[in-house]
Amino acid sequence: MEELKFIDIGSNLTDLMFQGIYNDKKQHDSDLEIVIKRAIKGGLDKILITAGSYQETLEALKICEELDPKCKLLFTTVGVHPTRTKDCKVHSDDYLKRMKDLIRMNSSRIKAIGEFGLDSDRLHFSSMKIQEKYFEKQFELLEEFCLPMFLHIRGDQDCYSKFVRIINEKKSLWIKRGGVAHSFTGNLEQLKMILEMDLEIGVNGCSLKTQENLNIVENIPLDKLHIETDSPWCDIKPTHSSYNLIETHFPQVNKPSKWEEDKLIKGRNEPIKIIQVAEILFKIYSNNSKLSFNQFIDEIYKNTFKMYFKAI
Numbered sequence: 001m002e003e004l005k006f007i008d009i010g011s012n013l014t015d016l017m018f019q020g021i022y023n024d025k026k027q028h029d030s031d032l033e034i035v036i037k038r039a040i041k042g043g044l045d046k047i048l049i050t051a052g053s054y055q056e057t058l059e060a061l062k063i064c065e066e067l068d069p070k071c072k073l074l075f076t077t078v079g080v081h082p083t084r085t086k087d088c089k090v091h092s093d094d095y096l097k098r099m100k101d102l103i104r105m106n107s108s109r110i111k112a113i114g115e116f117g118l119d120s121d122r123l124h125f126s127s128m129k130i131q132e133k134y135f136e137k138q139f140e141l142l143e144e145f146c147l148p149m150f151l152h153i154r155g156d157q158d159c160y161s162k163f164v165r166i167i168n169e170k171k172s173l174w175i176k177r178g179g180v181a182h183s184f185t186g187n188l189e190q191l192k193m194i195l196e197m198d199l200e201i202g203v204n205g206c207s208l209k210t211q212e213n214l215n216i217v218e219n220i221p222l223d224k225l226h227i228e229t230d231s232p233w234c235d236i237k238p239t240h241s242s243y244n245l246i247e248t249h250f251p252q253v254n255k256p257s258k259w260e261e262d263k264l265i266k267g268r269n270e271p272i273k274i275i276q277v278a279e280i281l282f283k284i285y286s287n288n289s290k291l292s293f294n295q296f297i298d299e300i301y302k303n304t305f306k307m308y309f310k311a312i
Contacts, residue, residue, distance in 0.1 A: 004043040004297055006278070007304040008271045009202050010115075010150070010182050010228035013049045013074075014059040017232040017268050020256070027256035034261060035270050036067050036074075042272035045301070047074055048308060050150070050182075050230070052081030052115050054098055061102075064109050071108050075308075077150050078102050078141070079116040083125035085134040096140060103145050111308045113141050114150025115182065118166075120159035128159070136166055142173040148307050149179025151199070153186070160190050167197055178307060180226050183207060183234065188216050200224040200307065205234035205269065208242035208280055218284050222296075226304050227277045231269035236276055245280040 018035060020028040039047065049064070051057040060076035068074040078099050080088050088095050103110050116138050118131050141147075153163045167174075181194050182202035194201065201220045204227070207213055236243055250272070252264040264270060282296045291299065 004275070004278075004294065005045045005301055006043050006227070006274050006297065007046045007048070007301055007308075008039075008044060008229050008231075008274050009048050009180060009226045009304055009308065010050045010204065011047050011231045011271050012233065013047070013063055013231075014051070014056050015232050017256075020259070022256050028259035031259070031261070032063065033067055035272075039271040040073070042275060044073070044271050044274065046072075046305075046309065047271055048111060048150070049074060049076040050115055051077045051079065053084045053087055054078075054080075054095065054102070057099075057102055057110070061106055061109055075109050075111045077112040077114045078110050079112075079114040079138055079150070080134060081115050082117055082119040082131045082135065082152055083122050085126045085130050088130075088134040088137065096137065099141060100144060103141070103147075111147065112150040112179075113138065113145070113147050114179075115152045116149075117152035117181075118155065118159050118163045119152060120155030122154075128162070132162060132166070135163075136170070139170040139173050142170070146177055148177040149174055149199075151179050151181045152183070153181050153190075153194070154183075157190070160186065160193055164193055164197065167199070171197075180307060182226075182228060183230050184217075184220075185213070186216075187212075188219060191216055191219060195221070195224060200226060200303070202226045202228045203281065204228045204230045204277055205236040205240070205242075206230065208236065208277070209240045211241045214241055214280075214284055217281070218287075222285065222289070222299055223303060225281070225300055226307070227274055227281065227300055229269050229271050229274050229277065231271055231273070233269060235267060235269040235273070236280070242280045245283045246276045247279050248275050 018032040019030045049060040064074040180200045
């Protein structure tokens with residue numbers, strides 16, 4: 001049987017949970033290397049480490065060099081998450097310049113601009129006015145670097161409308177490489193808005209919580225589909241409508257303080273769990289597809305490889 005091969009387009013490996021720290025309290029030693037080794041055994045071929053600030057990109061690059069010195073598995077992004085755009089305001093004079101310098105010095109590792117976009121659900125972190133300003137500002141990176149986008153869009157219809165306006169205004173800068181709206185949780189109308197702009201969609205556990213979510217995801221064309229874990233977040237829980245579609249489960253401990261090397265931790269997502277997202281999507285898509293599971297996974301792999309890893 002042909003081995004499965006996955007690309008996780010979004011994993012937050014810089015998160016302190018992978019250093020054993022939960023809610024500011026140390027519960028176990030760092031196990032990031034173990035998590036990565038487990039991912040490789042589970043078929044992970046490439047992992048895009050999500051970065052939402054300049055500092056996170058630095059941390060991600062350090063992880064890449066330490067755990068993947070041959071530059072085969074671990075890669076990252078450079079950009080500012082909408083909830084972190086206050087950082088841009090505080091350091092506006094040189095923030096963009098420093099990000100450009102990072103890309104120049106780490107072109108083999110940095111595979112996307114992002115995570116950037118808009119989020120009206122968390123305005124207490126950064127106002128929409130600031131988010132819009134620095135979402136637009138980051139497109140200056142695409143004036144110099146031909147990289148795909150790793151996009152964040154979450155919120156109400158007005159937020160989506162602002163997102164669409166900015167994306168369309170900047171289309172000449174990104175159309176050659178495209179982009180993915182990651183962790184999609186919107187409604188059917190919002191999905192159509194994104195697809196009509198020639199963007200693609202990233203799906204994880206947060207995209208698969210309710211039956212309505214499942215009905216919406218079914219409308220994503222297979223050639224526009226990417227999968228991700230958003231780990232350590234977006235774990236698929238027994239209360240989710242998609243949970244019963246999962247076939248692969250992993251031994252786990254119930255608390256971080258009960259850590260064991262060969263077990264996962266309940267509530268902490270990992271890249272190896274990307275197979276669960278794949279299994280759910282395969283069953284959703286099987287109503288309209290004659291592909292085998294391996295063929296289905298291969299199609300998604302090709303989508304992501306073309307988007308983020310194919311030289312042009």
